[in-house]
Every structure is written in structure tokens, then in C-alpha cells.
Amino acid sequence: MHGRPRKAPTREDEAGSAGKGKKLGSLQSQLLYNHHKKIYNEEALDLSAKTLQINPDFYTAWNYRKLAVQHKLAASHPDFNSIFDPELRLVEIALGTNPKAYGAWYHREWVLRRLSKAHSSSSYLNDYLDHELQLLETLLKRDSRNFHAWNHCRFLAALFNTSDHEELKFTNEMIQDNQDNLSNYSVWHHRRVLLSGLLKKKAQGFSSKEKVLHDEYELVDGAIVAGTEDQSGWFYHFSLLEQTVNVDAPFLVSSWPSHGSNVLLSRNRCSDDCSLSQFDSFHSSSGTFPLILYFTKAVQGVNSSTITIESSFCTKNDLHWTPLIQNRSQFFQAWVTHIIFPAANPHSSEPYLLEISVGQSQGIISQNGFPYSHPTQFNFKVHLCLGETERGKVEDLDGDIILWKDENFHALQTKSQEPHEVVSLDQLIINDVHEPNTSNWRAAIVANEIDLFQNLLFW
Numbered sequence: 206m207h208g209r210p211r212k213a214p215t216r217e218d219e220a221g222s223a224g225k226g227k228k229l230g231s232l233q234s235q236l237l238y239n240h241h242k243k244i245y246n247e248e249a250l251d252l253s254a255k256t257l258q259i260n261p262d263f264y265t266a267w268n269y270r271k272l273a274v275q276h277k278l279a280a281s282h283p284d285f286n287s288i289f290d291p292e293l294r295l296v297e298i299a300l301g302t303n304p305k306a307y308g309a310w311y312h313r314e315w316v317l318r319r320l321s322k323a324h325s326s327s328s329y330l331n332d333y334l335d336h337e338l339q340l341l342e343t344l345l346k347r348d349s350r351n352f353h354a355w356n357h358c359r360f361l362a363a364l365f366n367t368s369d370h371e372e373l374k375f376t377n378e379m380i381q382d383n384q385d386n387l388s389n390y391s392v393w394h395h396r397r398v399l400l401s402g403l404l405k406k407k408a409q410g411f412s413s414k415e416k417v418l419h420d421e422y423e424l425v426d427g428a429i430v431a432g433t434e435d436q437s438g439w440f441y442h443f444s445l446l447e448q449t450v451n452v453d454a455p456f457l458v459s460s461w462p463s464h465g466s467n468v469l470l471s472r473n474r475c476s477d478d479c480s481l482s483q484f485d486s487f488h489s490s491s492g493t494f495p496l497i498l499y500f501t502k503a504v505q506g507v508n509s510s511t512i513t514i515e516s517s518f519c520t521k522n523d524l525h526w527t528p529l530i531q532n533r534s535q536f537f538q539a540w541v542t543h544i545i546f547p548a549a550n551p552h553s554s555e556p557y558l559l560e561i562s563v564g565q566s567q568g569i570i571s572q573n574g575f576p577y578s579h580p581t582q583f584n585f586k587v588h589l590c591l592g593e594t595e596r597g598k599v600e601d602l603d604g605d606i607i608l609w610k611d612e613n614f615h616a617l618q619t620k621s622q623e624p625h626e627v628v629s630l631d632q633l634i635i636n637d638v639h640e641p642n643t644s645n646w647r648a649a650i651v652a653n654e655i656d657l658f659q660n661l662l663f664w
Contacts, residue, residue, distance in 0.1 A: 225259060232256040236266055245273040254295050261299035261306035270295075271315060278319075285323045292316045297340065304344055310353045314360055321364055334365045349379065352391040359398060369408070373399045380428070387428045393441040404448065405573065414448070415646045421445055422650065426657060433661060442654075449650050455502040455571040456579035457563050462496070464583035467556065470494055470546050471590035493543040494587075497529060498563065503536035504577065506568040511577075516559040516587075518547035536572040547589065556586035 236256050239249040250273055257266050270292065277288045293316060299309040317333070324330055338361070344354045362372055376396040379386045386392050400421065403411040411417050422445060428438040462468050496514075498507065507526045514524065529539035547557050562582050563569075569577035 229256065229259050232259070233263065233266075236269060240265065240269045240272075243272075243276075245276045249273075250291075257295060257299050257309075258302060261303045261309045264308045267308045267312045270312065274316070274319070285320070289316055289320045289323075300344065304348065304351055305353050307353070310357065314357070317360075317364060330365065334361065334367070337361055349383070349386055350389050350391050352394070355391045355395045358395065369399050369403055370410070373403070377424075380424070384431070387431055388435040388437050390437040390440065393425075393437050397441055397444045401444075401448070418445060418449055418650065422654065426654075430661070446651070446654070449647055452501065453571075453573070454575045454578045455500045455504050455569070456577065457498060457581045458501045459499045460497065460561070460583055461499075462585040464585065466585045467588060468494065468585060469588045469590050491543075492546045494546070495541050495543055496561070497539060497541045499539045500577075501538075502571045502573075502575075503534065503538050504569050504571050505536050506570050506577075507540040508568070511564060511566055511568040512542075513562045513565060514544070514559060515562070516557055518557055519544055519559065534572070547587065554588075556588045558584060558586055560584045
């Protein structure tokens with residue numbers, strides 16, 4: 206694996222494996238008996254240790270050891286050192302046999318979690334942390350691609366609250382001091398996880414996303430140029446591009462009705478007779494029509510305080526906003542409210558103007574904790590269809606024809622009697638876009654990367 210060929214076993218190796226297998230079978234049978242009978246004496250634990258030294262991937266044996274630890278902890282005044290230390294020593298021996306044994310790594314983390322809860326002394330825990338770091342250094346020197354060891358780095362950082370900055374610095378040293386690590390996916394993945402966390406927390410030195418990403422591109426571009434056919438650097442580069450184009454704060458990407466549109470409303474069936482007019486045409490027996498907002502990210506806090514509507518007929522801002530599609534989260538990308546039709550005035554055919562303001566006051570926030578920071582305004586006009594006499598007055602306006610009903614709508618082709626298929630509200634296509642201009646630095650980074658890789662094509 207990773208360009209390192211596996212050595213074919215010799216006859217001596219095969220003979221040794223046969224003898225080991227016979228011994229292991231006997232040990233495993235006795236261990237299963239002890240497990241079933243819940244025997245946790247020293248003799249039984251010694252037998253399980255011998256089993257795991259030969260076969261570190263025997264999950265049942267690790268689970269048996271966990272039960273034994275819990276049995277000892279349940280005793281009065283347990284000696285934590287005599288309980289936890291043998292478990293950690295056993296894992297080290299097992300990792301010497303197979304440094305990528307999942308069960309051994311899981312058991313070590315399980316023990317360390319309970320050890321950290323049992324000991325309140327930070328100085329005592331620091332001794333364990335130092336030993337863990339020494340173990341990781343040994344294992345990574347043996348195989349720097351051991352992703353279990355890199356995962357354990359992140360586990361220790363979270364458990365002991367160590368600095369992510371130091372971890373990131375360590376990956377720098379690994380990449381820059383050893384050319385082999387340019388193709389080490391585990392190092393790049395470890396760096397990606399750390400960097401994403403630091404940017405999300407806006408940690409000291411990572412508040413300027415532009416500067417951080419600029420430095421990261423310099424690092425990974427050098428790795429890609431040094432080995433264009435290796436995938437590790439490319440995967441990291443893709444993650445940087447995602448960080449570059451992904452705007453943290455949510456903003457309104459579209460609305461329906463869209464900005465500048467004309468909406469024809471009717472309580473009766475006259476909208477069926479208006480199929481030749483150039484309106485967004487709605488029929489609703491309930492006398493309401495929807496206003497839908499679609500954000501770039503799932504948000505909460507969409508209400509009458511954060512969304513205001515100004516018009517001559519919709520004067521109340523206590524409209525009830527609900528998610529367009531329900532899920533278990535409290536955050537949603539699409540939100541909808543229903544506005545009551547204006548009162549009919551047979552003496553006037555003037556449209557009603559609705560002006561919508563989004564995010565003028567704080568309260569809209571994304572699932573990642575970023576507030577809505579792009580206050581947006583848009584408007585559209587509402588016309589009432591009073592009957593046949595009004596049809597001729599509205600035929601000269603532009604727009605797609607849509608027949609609205611309470612649960613669904615028919616999208617009709619412009620100047621055609623042919624309806625499209627029935628589309629439910631959650632499939633409504635929203636065309637208008639309110640996206641702010643992309644930051645100049647984001648566009649500059651992407652343009653620079655395009656130039657670099659275009660040049661690579663001709664190398």
C-alpha cells in the first residue's frame with residue numbers, strides 16, 4: 206500500500222503462523238468462557254492480555270477488558286493507577302503487533318476518557334499527555350501515514366484542550382521537512398480539519414480568512430507542482446477552494462414573487478380566463494398568496510421583526526413565517542408567509558406596491574452561528590382581477606403565467622393554453638437573485654489558481 210510492497214511470507218513465517226493460530230484458538234476459547242461467566246480475576250485478565258498481544262483485532266477481548274475495568278471501578282476506593290495503567294501498557298504492546306488495530310485505538314481512547322474524569326489534577330494528567338505524545342512520535346516515525354495516529358492527535362487535543370496552533374505548526378514541519386509527506390494524505394487531512402476549526406472559531410491569527418487562505422494556497426501549490434500526479438495535495442486544494450467560495454454569513458439568494466414582478470390575484474375563477482395576460486396569476490379560495498424567501502444557508506430568526514413589509518394594504522408586520530419544508534432542525538433555507546389579498550376597489554385599477562426589507566434588524570442567524578449581514582430590499586406589484594372588464598388592461602405586462610391554488614400551482618406557458626405538470630410548493634422555482642457581489646480577494650485567488658494550473662498543462 207502507498208507504494209510499499211508487502212513481503213511474501215517465508216516457510217518459517219508460515220510455520221510460525223500455524224503454531225500461533227493453534228495457541229490463539231485455545232486462548233480465545235478460554236477468554237470467551239471467562240467473558241460468559243463474568244470472571245475478572247488476575248488470571249483471567251492475564252489470559253486476555255496474552256490473547257490481545259497475539260491478535261489485537263479481537264474486539265470481544267477488548268470489550269471484555271472494558272467490563273473488567275468497570276467491575277474494578279465499582280469497588281470501594283478503587284486505585285485508578287492500578288486499573289488504568291495496565292490497560293494503556295497493553296494497548297502499546299498490541300499496537301507494536303499491529304499499529305493500525307482499530308480495537309486497540311478505541312480501547313486506548315476509552316481508557317483515557319475515564320482516566321481524565323477520574324483525575325482532577327492537571328499536573329497528573331499532563332504526565333499522561335506527555336507519554337501519549339511520545340507514543341505518537343514513535344508511531345509516526347515508523348509510519349507517518351498511520352491515520353489512526355493522526356486521529357489520536359485530534360482526540361488528545363480535544364480531551365486535554367491542547368493548542369490547535371501547535372498541531373498546525375507540527376503539520377507544517379512534517380510537510381516541509383520530509384518530501385515524502387507531500388503525498389501523505391493523513392497529514393493534509395489533519396491540517397484541513399485543524400484549519401477549518403480555527404477559521405470557524407476565528408482564533409487568534411485566523412480572523413483574516415484572506416491572509417490565512419493565501420498562505421495555505423502557497424503551501425499546497427508548491428506540493429502540487431512538486432508532484433502533480435499525487436492526489437493528496439489536490440484533495441487539500443479542493444478543500445481550500447470550498448473555503449474560498451463559501452461565504453460564512455447567510456444572505457438572501459432569491460425570492461418569490463421576484464423583485465420587480467407583477468402579480469395578478471383573484472378570489473374567483475377569473476384567473477383561468479387571464480391565460481393570455483403577461484402576469485404571475487394567482488387564484489386562491491382562501492384569499493391569500495405566498496411570499497417565499499430563500500437563503501444561501503439554513504437560518505433561524507425569520508419573523509416579523511427581521512422581515513418587514515410595507516404597503517398600503519398590508520400594514521401589520523405580525524405575519525407568521527414558517528419553513529417551506531419541515532425537518533428536525535430549527536434552521537431552514539426556505540421560509541414562507543401568506544399575505545391576505547387587498548380589499549377590492551371597483552373604482553381603481555392601480556396596482557398595490559409591496560416593499561420587503563430583509564435583515565434590517567438583527568436576529569437572522571445561520572446554523573454555524575453567523576448573523577445575516579446583507580440587509581436587502583426588494584419590491585413587487587399586486588393587481589386584483591375583478592372580472593372580464595379587467596382582462597384587457599393587464600395583457601401588456603411581461604411575466605410567466607402561473608395559476609396559484611392553495612396546495613399547488615400550474616405553471617402555464619406564456620401566451621399558451623398548454624399547462625405544464627402540476628408543481629408542489631416545495632418545488633417552486635425561484636429565479637430572482639439578490640446575491641451581493643463576490644469579494645475581490647476571493648475572485649483574485651480563484652483567478653490566480655486558474656492561471657497556475659493552466660501553466661501546469663504546458664509543463
